[in-house]
Amino acid sequence: MAESINVEVVYALPQRQEIIRLTLPEGSTVQQAIFASGLLQRFGEIDLDKCKTGIFGKLSKADTGLRDRDRVEIYRPLIADPKEVRKQRAAEGKVMKKGGGEE
């Protein structure tokens, strides 16, 4: 119905989070929103080949179409290796709170 959609593009660092509000034509994609946000120029470390993107916590490819009020998110890779963390916790004898049986 609406010819333009309002979306947000987010890039979050621990101490600084940038939220850019955009009005884009209907049918725009994740990639177009990220280019339009100007975040790539402001944060040189964003490499779209390596950093994954998504909409509201769901990983989405760069050519995914956007809907009104979507929040496009640019993610950063993990620092911790989940398997290592799990091994460490097992070695320490701690019970995982989730999926660990009791509790």
Place this chain on the structure above:
Amino acid sequence: MLAAILVMALGAVILGAALGFAAIKFKVEGDPLVDKIDAILPQTQCGQCGFPGCKPYATAIAKNEADINQCPPGGEEGIRKLADLLGREFKSLSAEHGVEKPKSVAFIDESTCIGCTLCIQACPVDAIVGAAKQMHTIVARQCTGCELCLPPCPVNCISMVPLKETVETWKWKYPVVQLKQQQRVA
């Protein structure tokens, strides 16, 4: 005689039409009292009051189904404002619903976050940016400090950091508290 009756009748018709028009034109959507109560509540959506969010709690207060002292984030100041608005007695915060803490926001320790998305699912205000196996980050401006993300985290990488009082976050303190303190000192 007839003229007088006609004048009065005409007046009644005009005033009635004006009132009828105003009733339609200035109709208030929803319950204004609920909105007023909701405006006082801190909008943390933390659920400590026993309701799923601030608006349901406000609705319950308006219906007299809940007491005004069940909101720990709002603290004594919030209870005072609610008491003023509703013309009720001030009560101290009910202990079973929690204690008042300084306003904080959550912070993720990036060296231990494993990207499990459990905190994202728990966050009532979508203040956490992240996806499966990607780094999760809290948008401090949107975080309400509700602490709902703390229990689901399997690696305990989220901590609460108290907010510093800045020009942007400073609010007028409720004057009664300070006046009493001054009296005690004197």
